[in-house]
Amino acid sequence: MSLDSADAVVVGGGVVGCSIAYHLARRGAEVVVVERDTLGSQSTGHCAGGVRRQFSSSTNVVMQQLSVQLLAGLEAETGVDPEFRHIGYLFVLTSDRQVEDFRRFLPMWHETGVTDARWLEPHEVRELAPLIQGDDILGGTFCPSDGIASPHAVTLAYSGAARRLGVKLLEGVTVDGIVQEAGRVQAVRTTAGEISATAVFNCAGAWAGEVGAMAGVDVPVKPYPRNIFVTNPMAEVSRRHPMTIDFATSFYFHPEGDGLLFGMGMPDEKPSFNTDVDWQVLDAMAEVIDRRAPRLGTAGIQTAWAGLYEMTPDHQPILGPVDGLEGFWCACGFSGHGFQQAPAVGYLLAQWFSGEQPQVPLDVFAHRRFATGNVEPENNVV
Numbered sequence: 393m394s395l396d397s398a399d400a401v402v403v404g405g406g407v408v409g410c411s412i413a414y415h416l417a418r419r420g421a422e423v424v425v426v427e428r429d430t431l432g433s434q435s436t437g438h439c440a441g442g443v444r445r446q447f448s449s450s451t452n453v454v455m456q457q458l459s460v461q462l463l464a465g466l467e468a469e470t471g472v473d474p475e476f477r478h479i480g481y482l483f484v485l486t487s488d489r490q491v492e493d494f495r496r497f498l499p500m501w502h503e504t505g506v507t508d509a510r511w512l513e514p515h516e517v518r519e520l521a522p523l524i525q526g527d528d529i530l531g532g533t534f535c536p537s538d539g540i541a542s543p544h545a546v547t548l549a550y551s552g553a554a555r556r557l558g559v560k561l562l563e564g565v566t567v568d569g570i571v572q573e574a575g576r577v578q579a580v581r582t583t584a585g586e587i588s589a590t591a592v593f594n595c596a597g598a599w600a601g602e603v604g605a606m607a608g609v610d611v612p613v614k615p616y617p618r619n620i621f622v623t624n625p626m627a628e629v630s631r632r633h634p635m636t637i638d639f640a641t642s643f644y645f646h647p648e649g650d651g652l653l654f655g656m657g658m659p660d661e662k663p664s665f666n667t668d669v670d671w672q673v674l675d676a677m678a679e680v681i682d683r684r685a686p687r688l689g690t691a692g693i694q695t696a697w698a699g700l701y702e703m704t705p706d707h708q709p710i711l712g713p714v715d716g717l718e719g720f721w722c723a724c725g726f727s728g729h730g731f732q733q734a735p736a737v738g739y740l741l742a743q744w745f746s747g748e749q750p751q752v753p754l755d756v757f758a759h760r761r762f763a764t765g766n767v768e769p770e771n772n773v774v
């Protein structure tokens with residue numbers, strides 16, 4: 393394959409772009425990945441590593457079932473262990489509305505194959521997550537086979553396997569134009585020259601809107617900075633402590649190294665590409681930490697970083713070809729869940745690109761939903 397032509401150009405070498413490139417190449421496509429920075433250095437490299445199936449949208453649950461299956465086979469397939477630790481995911485619920493919703497989700501999760509998800513009474517929540525406090529806890533849901541995996545390892549697994557299949561992975565190269573003619577993609581312009589291709593995948597994460605604009609396509613993805621803090625060692629906390637989420641506030645934590653990793657969305661978040669750590673977030677979280685997990689507040693902070701969520705209006709990704717510009721595909725707008733969705737998304741879009749029906753129907757993720765209003769919003773966003 394020459395560098396100046398390909399069957400498909402993937403814009404963005406995060407976990408999503410690498411997964412798509414690998415799965416396309418497995419089916420025989422010639423692929424070039426163009427990454428402005430280094431592979432996995434942006435949202436993927438800033439991610440908390442959570443992998444769960446407890447979503448409100450049944451399509452997301454089914455898609456996540458597939459991702460979990462693919463992660464289970466990743467080492468055999470690529471030689472790289474994704475370091476998936478099944479510590480479980482615990483949602484802590486504190487309002488009648490949440491209890492009603494999550495009790496309704498449970499049968500849906502069971503029907504879609506997440507058979508080990510279960511309801512917990514308040515005392516069971518406290519037993520399972522001893523750091524958690526509060527008389528307002530009404531119950532929780534727990535899925536022991538959910539957990540955390542390594543974004544670095546998964547990206548390496550897909551990029552390495554893709555390279556062995558002949559995929560060209562360009563780092564330090566920026567896409568700055570999409571060439572089109574008569575409603576079809578013809579080529580991708582980059583700082584290293586033009587690559588002729590009749591398909592381009594927009595996997596540009598928080599920058600997907602900019603790449604959409606290069607093609608004249610409105611891709612409604614906005615960047616929202618999120619901060620992560622890691623505490624000093626907390627020897628008394630089990631390394632098997634579940635990923636725990638206070639659903640009302642989105643405050644979450646899980647074991648990381650010898651300490652705990654934690655974060656929270658802020659109610660007044662504004663779109664921005666700024667990834668400097670915002671220490672005021674820690675002040676704003678103090679009240680929640682004090683009320684929900686006070687021991688965590690006394691551990692001290694070992695390190696912190698910030699990355700970008702890539703939000704869409706309905707908190708669902710945009711997947712598949714876009715109407716009006718043949719050959720322009722989107723895999724973006726993961727709204728904070730792209731790491732765990734990347735294995736399934738790569739697999740399903742490669743099925744679709746090869747002319748097969750994707751084994752999970754992807755209609756709810758179509759770009760056209762913003763015009764037709766055919767949306768199935770995701771509510772379990774953390």
Ligand SMILES: Cc1cc2nc3c(=O)[nH]c(=O)nc-3n(C[C@H](O)[C@H](O)[C@H](O)COP(=O)(O)OP(=O)(O)OC[C@H]3O[C@@H](n4cnc5c(N)ncnc54)[C@H](O)[C@@H]3O)c2cc1C
Nearest residue numbers: 404406408428434435436439440442567597699729730732
């Ligand atoms: C703090 C935090 C915690 C998170 N926790 C979780 C979690 O627990 N579980 C989970 O599933 N998800 C989580 N996420 C979300 C997850 O990290 C993202 O959804 C996922 O990494 C998206 O992957 P991506 O490949 O689409 O994006 P990215 O990793 O951002 O990759 C996009 C790439 O495109 C490149 N690019 C952009 N524009 C251009 C251009 N013009 N030319 C060339 N290259 C370009 C960028 O340099 C970038 O490397 C978290 C995110 C953050 C910030």
